[in-house]
Amino acid sequence: MNPRHPDPAWRGRVTATVIALVLLWPMLVSSEFKPWLLLDAQSLEATWHFLAGFFPPAHSREFLTLMLEATWQTIAIATAGLALALLGAIPLTLLATQSLSISHLESGRMRIAGVAVRQAARWLLVLLRSVPELVWALLLVRIVGLGPTAGVLAIALTYSGMLGKVYAEILESSETHASEALLQNGSSRLAALFYGALPAAASELVSYTTYRWECAIRGSVVMGFVGAGGIGQRMDESMKMLAGAEVSTMLIIFVLLVASADLVSSFLRKRLG
Amino acid sequence: MRRPVPPPIIQPATLALLLGLLALICASFYTLDLKWGELFTADAARSSLEFLQGFAPPEAAAPFLLRIVAGAMETLSMSALGTGIAFVIGLALAVPASGRLGGSARAVVRLALNVLRSIPELVWAVILLIAAGLGPFAGTLALAVHTTGVLGRLFADALENLPPACESTLRINGASALGAFFYAALPQISPQLMSYTLYRWENNIRAAAVLGVVGAGGLGQMLKYHLSLFQMQQAASVIIAMLLMIVVVDGVSFRLRRRLTGN
Numbered sequence: 421m422n423p424r425h426p427d428p429a430w431r432g433r434v435t436a437t438v439i440a441l442v443l444l445w446p447m448l449v450s451s452e453f454k455p456w457l458l459l460d461a462q463s464l465e466a467t468w469h470f471l472a473g474f475f476p477p478a479h480s481r482e483f484l485t486l487m488l489e490a491t492w493q494t495i496a497i498a499t500a501g502l503a504l505a506l507l508g509a510i511p512l513t514l515l516a517t518q519s520l521s522i523s524h525l526e527s528g529r530m531r532i533a534g535v536a537v538r539q540a541a542r543w544l545l546v547l548l549r550s551v552p553e554l555v556w557a558l559l560l561v562r563i564v565g566l567g568p569t570a571g572v573l574a575i576a577l578t579y580s581g582m583l584g585k586v587y588a589e590i591l592e593s594s595e596t597h598a599s600e601a602l603l604q605n606g607s608s609r610l611a612a613l614f615y616g617a618l619p620a621a622a623s624e625l626v627s628y629t630t631y632r633w634e635c636a637i638r639g640s641v642v643m644g645f646v647g648a649g650g651i652g653q654r655m656d657e658s659m660k661m662l663a664g665a666e667v668s669t670m671l672i673i674f675v676l677l678v679a680s681a682d683l684v685s686s687f688l689r690k691r692l693g
Numbered sequence: 694m695r696r697p698v699p700p701p702i703i704q705p706a707t708l709a710l711l712l713g714l715l716a717l718i719c720a721s722f723y724t725l726d727l728k729w730g731e732l733f734t735a736d737a738a739r740s741s742l743e744f745l746q747g748f749a750p751p752e753a754a755a756p757f758l759l760r761i762v763a764g765a766m767e768t769l770s771m772s773a774l775g776t777g778i779a780f781v782i783g784l785a786l787a788v789p790a791s792g793r794l795g796g797s798a799r800a801v802v803r804l805a806l807n808v809l810r811s812i813p814e815l816v817w818a819v820i821l822l823i824a825a826g827l828g829p830f831a832g833t834l835a836l837a838v839h840t841t842g843v844l845g846r847l848f849a850d851a852l853e854n855l856p857p858a859c860e861s862t863l864r865i866n867g868a869s870a871l872g873a874f875f876y877a878a879l880p881q882i883s884p885q886l887m888s889y890t891l892y893r894w895e896n897n898i899r900a901a902a903v904l905g906v907v908g909a910g911g912l913g914q915m916l917k918y919h920l921s922l923f924q925m926q927q928a929a930s931v932i933i934a935m936l937l938m939i940v941v942v943d944g945v946s947f948r949l950r951r952r953l954t955g956n
Contacts, residue, residue: 447770451829467824496721503718550939554903569728642815678811
C-alpha cells in the first residue's frame with residue numbers, strides 16, 4: 421500500500437468525486453445557479469429593506485382580527501376539503517380493493533368486468549393524485565373564480581386519490597381472514613367490509629387520515645398563493661407590497677399553526693388509533 | 694348470578710371527540726361561503742366544458758416539445774441541487790442538533806431546523822424571490838432551505854440513536870474527535886443518510902415541478918405563463934409533461950425501493 425495514502429479506498433473516492441463534479445456542471449448551468457447574485461448591491465438592499473420591516477411584527481388589532489379570520493379559513497378549507505375527499509375516496513377504495521372481490525374468492529380469478537372496473541378505479545386514483553394540488557387549484561380558480569371554493573375542490577380531488585390508494589393498500593395488507601370467511605358464507609361486500617376488513621385496519625386508517633389532515637393544512641396555505649383563499653392569499657398580497665412586518669406576523673402564525681396541527685393530529689392518533 | 698355488563702360500544706370520551714370533529718367539519722362548510730350554486734348550474738357547466746375543451750388538442754410542435762424538455766431538465770436540476778445543498782448543510786447542522794456540542798446548542802439548532810421545516814418550499818420561494826430574483830435559482834434555494842430543515846432533523850435523530858461503541862473505542866485509543874466521527878459515526882449512519890436523502894429528492898422533484906407557479910423556474914413557470922396568456926393547448930402539454938415526470942419518478946422509486954429492500 422502506498423504509504424502516502426492511508427485511505428485504502430482513495431481511488432474509488434476520487435473517481436466518484438470527479439464523476440459527480442462532471443454531472444454537476446450541466447445542472448448548475450440549467451438551473452442558473454449564480455450565488456453571487458445574492459451579494460449584488462441592489463438585491464442586498466432590497467433584501468435588507470424587506471427584512472428590516474420584520475421587526476416588530478405587525479400587531480394592530482384589526483390586522484390580528486384579519487389574520488384570525490384568514491387562519492380559520494385555512495383550517496376550514498383543509499377540513500372541508502378532506503371531508504369531501506373522504507366522500508370520494510371511500511367508494512373508490514371499495515372498487516379498487518382486491519380482497520373484497522367476490523369473484524376472486526370463488527375461482528381464484530376475477531371476472532373480466534370486475535378486473536376492468538377495478539383497473540379503471542385505480543387509474544382514476546393515479547390521475548387524481550399525480551396532478552399536484554397546486555395545479556388543480558390553478559385550474560379550478562379559473563373555473564370557479566378566486567376564493568375558498570377552488571381550494572376546497574383542489575384538496576378534495578388530490579386527497580381522494582391519495583386516500584383511496586393508501587386505504588386500498590391498508591385493507592389489502594391487513595388480516596383478510598375475517599372478511600374472507602364472511603364473503604364465503606354469503607355476506608354482502610358491504611357487510612364484509614364493516615364487520616371483517618374495517619375492524620382489523622381501523623387504527624391504521626384513522627392515523628393515516630389525521631396525518632393527511634395535517635398535510636392538507638399545509639397545502640391549503642400554499643394554495644392561497646394562487647388565489648384559493650386563506651392565510652396564503654393574504655401573504656401573497658403582503659409580499660407584493662413588500663410589507664415585511666405583516667409577512668413576519670404571518671410566518672409566526674404559520675409556524676404555530678403547523679406545530680399545533682402536528683400536536684392535534686398526534687393526539688387524535690393516540691386517542692382514536 | 695349477575696351477568697357482567699357488556700363494555701360500551703364506544704367510549705364516551707371517543708364519542709365526544711368524534712362529535713367534536715363532526716362539529717368542526719360542519720363549521721368549516723358553514724363559514725366558508727362555498728359557491729356550489731355557481732358550480733352546478735347549466736351555465737357554469739357550459740363554461741367549464743368550454744374551458745376544458747380549450748385544452749384539446751395539446752400542443753405537440755417539435756420546438757415547443759424541446760422547450761418542455763428543457764423545462765423538465767431545469768426542474769430536475771433544481772431538485773438535485775437543492776437536495777445536494779441541503780444534504781451538506783443538514784449534515785453540518787445535525788452535529789450540534791444531536792447534542793454533540795452541548796445541550797444549549799442542541800436546543801437552538803433544533804428550533805431553527807423546526808422553523809425551516811415547517812415553512813413549505815413554496816413560501817420560501819416567494820420570500821427568496823426578493824433576494825435571488827425570478828428564475829430557477831430562487832427555487833433551488835427554496836428547496837435547499839426547506840430540505841435542510843427536514844434532513845437536518847432526520848440526520849440528528851440518526852446520530853442520536855447510534856450505538857456509541859465504535860466511536861468511543863476509537864476515542865479511547867487516541868483518535869481525534871473529528872477522526873472518530875468520520876471513520877466511525879458517519880459510515881455507520883451512511884445507509885440511513887442515503888435513504889433519507891433519496892426519499893427527499895423524490896419529494897423535491899414533485900415540489901420543484903410546481904414551485905414555478907410563483908415564478909421560481911421549471912415546468913411550473915411555463916404552466917403559469919401559458920395559463921395567464923390563455924394558451925390552453927400549451928398549458929395542457931405542460932400539465933401532461935408534469936404528470937409523466939411524476940408518474941415516472943414514482944415508478945422508478947417504487948422499483949428501486951423494492952430492489953434495495955429485497956422483496
